[in-house]
Amino acid sequence: xxxxxxISDDFVDFRPQDFCTTxxxxxxxHLFGVHENISTKEAVAIIKCANSELLSEKVANYLHSIGGExxxxxxxxxLVLIDAMCYVVDVCAAKVxxxxxxxEKLMKMMxxxxxxYPCSGILNSIVEKILTLSFYARNVTKKTYSGPEQKKFLSxxxxxxxxxxxxxxxxxxxxxxxxxxxIMQNVDSFILMSxxxxxxxxxxxxxxxxxxxxxxxxxxxxxxxxxxxSIEIEDAYKLRCEMYVLNNIADSMFDAIxxxxxxxxxxxxxxxxxxxxxxxxxxxxxxxxxxxxxANLLHIGIAxxxxxxxxxxxxxxxxxxxxxxxxxxxxxxxxxxxxKGRQDTVRSIVSYLMTDHQTGWKNKLSANTGLIVDEEDxxxxxxxxxxxxxxxxxxxxRDWNPDPPDAPPGDSRFFxxxxxxxxxxxxxxxxxxxxxxxxRQLLSExxxxxxNGAIESEIKYLNILKxxxxxxxxxxxxxxxxxxxxxxxxxDQVYCSSKLKYIVECRxxxxxxxxKIEFEEFKVPEPLAYSCDIYxxxxxxxxxxxxxxxxxxxxxxxxxxxxxxxxxxxxATIYQASVILFxxxxxxxxxxxxxxxxxxxxxxxxxxxxxxxxxGFLTPTEFDEGDGFxxxxxxxxxxxxxxxxxxxxxESDDEEGGTYDTKIxxxxxxxxxxxxxxxxxxxxxxxxxxxxxxxxMFTSPSKRGPTIDHVNMLLQRKVKQNLLSVENGMYYIVExxxxxx
Numbered sequence: 064x065x066x067x068x069x070i071s072d073d074f075v076d077f078r079p080q081d082f083c084t085t086x087x088x089x090x091x092x093h094l095f096g097v098h099e100n101i102s103t104k105e106a107v108a109i110i111k112c113a114n115s116e117l118l119s120e121k122v123a124n125y126l127h128s129i130g131g132e133x134x135x136x137x138x139x140x141x142l143v144l145i146d147a148m149c150y151v152v153d154v155c156a157a158k159v160x161x162x163x164x165x166x167e168k169l170m171k172m173m174x175x176x177x178x179x180y181p182c183s184g185i186l187n188s189i190v191e192k193i194l195t196l197s198f199y200a201r202n203v204t205k206k207t208y209s210g211p212e213q214k215k216f217l218s219x220x221x222x223x224x225x226x227x228x229x230x231x232x233x234x235x236x237x238x239x240x241x242x243x244x245x246i247m248q249n250v251d252s253f254i255l256m257s258x259x260x261x262x263x264x265x266x267x268x269x270x271x272x273x274x275x276x277x278x279x280x281x282x283x284x285x286x287x288x289x290x291x292x293s294i295e296i297e298d299a300y301k302l303r304c305e306m307y308v309l310n311n312i313a314d315s316m317f318d319a320i321x322x323x324x325x326x327x328x329x330x331x332x333x334x335x336x337x338x339x340x341x342x343x344x345x346x347x348x349x350x351x352x353x354x355x356x357x358a359n360l361l362h363i364g365i366a367x368x369x370x371x372x373x374x375x376x377x378x379x380x381x382x383x384x385x386x387x388x389x390x391x392x393x394x395x396x397x398x399x400x401x402x403k404g405r406q407d408t409v410r411s412i413v414s415y416l417m418t419d420h421q422t423g424w425k426n427k428l429s430a431n432t433g434l435i436v437d438e439e440d441x442x443x444x445x446x447x448x449x450x451x452x453x454x455x456x457x458x459x460x461r462d463w464n465p466d467p468p469d470a471p472p473g474d475s476r477f478f479x480x481x482x483x484x485x486x487x488x489x490x491x492x493x494x495x496x497x498x499x500x501x502x503r504q505l506l507s508e509x510x511x512x513x514x515n516g517a518i519e520s521e522i523k524y525l526n527i528l529k530x531x532x533x534x535x536x537x538x539x540x541x542x543x544x545x546x547x548x549x550x551x552x553x554x555d556q557v558y559c560s561s562k563l564k565y566i567v568e569c570r571x572x573x574x575x576x577x578x579k580i581e582f583e584e585f586k587v588p589e590p591l592a593y594s595c596d597i598y599x600x601x602x603x604x605x606x607x608x609x610x611x612x613x614x615x616x617x618x619x620x621x622x623x624x625x626x627x628x629x630x631x632x633x634x635a636t637i638y639q640a641s642v643i644l645f646x647x648x649x650x651x652x653x654x655x656x657x658x659x660x661x662x663x664x665x666x667x668x669x670x671x672x673x674x675x676x677x678x679g680f681l682t683p684t685e686f687d688e689g690d691g692f693x694x695x696x697x698x699x700x701x702x703x704x705x706x707x708x709x710x711x712x713x714e715s716d717d718e719e720g721g722t723y724d725t726k727i728x729x730x731x732x733x734x735x736x737x738x739x740x741x742x743x744x745x746x747x748x749x750x751x752x753x754x755x756x757x758x759x760m761f762t763s764p765s766k767r768g769p770t771i772d773h774v775n776m777l778l779q780r781k782v783k784q785n786l787l788s789v790e791n792g793m794y795y796i797v798e799x800x801x802x803x804x
Contacts, residue, residue: 091147106158123181134196145229174236197223239291250303257281265319270332305336317355323376330383361401367411378487406770542576557601582616585663588644642671651693748793
């Protein structure tokens with residue numbers, strides 16, 4: 064503790080740590096220049112503040128001498144000070160009964176002295192200590208239900224209230240303004256002290272309710288203080304509580320975006336909070352969201368589809384948070400710039416739009432009949448003559464608001480506010496033409512794989528898109544869907560007019576309207592080739608001056624396979640069916656003979672054979688001429704076959720549309736032995752990024768090389784085959800002992 068200061072030569076050097084209430088009371092009286100035999104002249108001088116500067120200096124010196132004491136000692140001293148000041152007022156007023164309003168003038172003089180320059184700083188510090196003690200004592204009292212602890216802090220709390228009621232009373236010293244000022248200076252500290260265990264979370268429902276539970280003790284405490292300006296203080300505190308929320312949302316902001324639309328009400332509340340603080344709040348929230356997205360989303364471990372889902376949630380939630388859409392474009396641009404660098408982005412966007420059922424964007428899109436316009440197409444137009452989405456919903460002109468200060472200069476307000484989720488996703492491409500091109504490509508793959516007649520969802524989707532594109536832009540897609548409907552009719556006509564032994568269903572594609580289809584040619588065995596030839600002949604009769612060209616690498620065959628008395632119904636691709644049909648002639652083939660006979664690519668042929676090996680119909684065999692395959696000598700396990708086929712269906716659903724880069728992944732198989740040995744020589748495991756660097760060394764610069772996604776898919780394929788294991792992103796070789804287990 065600091066050494067006590069000499070207040071004045073005329074007064075006793077009072078030591079603050081050990082005081083007697085009576086002695087302290089007398090000390091205060093002498094401090095204000097009052098004694099038992101005070102004269103009328105001296106009383107008048109006090110009332111007229113004749114020695115106010117000297118008095119202020121004396122009081123300031125004393126307050127500085129006790130400023131380092133604990134809060135409880137301070138409140139006890141200040142209560143004695145209040146009693147002493149009241150006594151001084153009464154004594155002086157009694158000496159000058161003829162002076163009108165003597166008491167009021169003396170009270171005002173006392174208050175002025177305490178708020179003067181020498182005293183104000185240290186008095187603020189003392190009041191802050193007592194306020195902190197008061198709020199702390201109240202919190203402990205409410206949390207401690209009984210016992211001596213509660214009684215002790217309840218007494219302390221009542222003591223602080225007594226001080227504030229006396230010190231801040233307008234009819235006495237009128238220090239309520241000073242108390243309120245100190246309360247406002249420490250608003251954040253008191254909010255933090257309130258229910259420290261309760262945290263604000265954006266993923267929990269009812270943000271307003273959370274805030275009330277968190278800050279309720281503060282407002283009840285303010286009510287107990289009974290300050291003259293309590294209404295103004297409470298209003299200011301409510302505003303600061305809203306800022307407190309904005310300052311403490313970093314931990315849950317990203318999760319709230321991911322969980323949208325469940326958190327829609329939370330974002331509406333945040334938007335109201337943000338509007339109270341203008342540009343500073345917008346920048347704060349924007350920076351929080353940006354940092355969270357960069358830390359949790361924009362890295363190699365997150366799949367492109369997941370990034371797109373968060374992007375979609377970000378678009379919708381930011382429009383609620385900021386109806387000017389400035390924040391939405393600013394934040395989404397960060398995701399857009401990152402995701403553009405991924406090879407599968409374009410396809411993933413189209414696939415997402417075609418398969419997403421959670422965001423309800425299709426319903427919103429069907430309600431919006433405006434065409435998509437590229438931003439550069441309207442850059443020369445004046446926004447004032449364009450009815451933006453915001454302006455279309457305004458009921459009165461008084462509701463209009465200008466763009467916020469952080470809106471980019473020259474930015475089209477019409478384009479910015481008219482953007483919906485569909486526009487924002489399409490804008491990742493850079494233009495709508497690229498979107499249409501990729502949609503056409505993906506639609507062709509989906510139609511080829513779809514069951515006959517199962518195109519209703521594609522028709523509905525196309526009708527929705529037609530609201531946002533011109534007819535000419537989607538003409539090819541309409542022809543493709545018409546081809547699907549016509550194919551079903553032609554199938555029926557051909558089947559009725561021919562004597563086909565097997566039912567043949569074809570997808571007949573109009574060559575000029577479909578994207579270029581890449582396919583592998585191979586020799587189709589006689590039973591399949593004969594049925595295709597008959598179908599072609601009948602088609603040429605039905606559709607004169609037209610002919611067909613079959614793509615054998617697409618489609619599938621449903622047929623029964625019987626081996627050693629066991630019959631299984633199998634659904635296989637045409638090249639898989641072609642392989643097993645060749646084994647009807649001979650029981651075994653070398654790999655070279657089989658590839659030559661089928662005129663099939665060696666890798667494709669081996670994959671087809673592995674399919675039948677997995678089902679138990681073929682077994683790998685060694686010949687003098689090399690490796691090969693033979694019909695299995697053991698009985699087929701029906702349960703094993705059915706389980707494999709079921710798993711194959713699930714995998715095909717999960718990987719729908721994933722054939723886009725299959726060739727690149729398959730091409731990496733030629734490096735498998737090298738990859739396996741490299742992983743084996745690294746006991747600590749190997750990351751996909753390291754393998755990607757090596758694979759790029761093997762790839763010609765003129766060709767499109769593998770990406771990290773291709774490497775990950777290859778490694779995951781090996782994990783499914785039980786050749787590799789993965790732990791914390793590191794891949795390890797599965798030893799034979801582990802594999803057997």
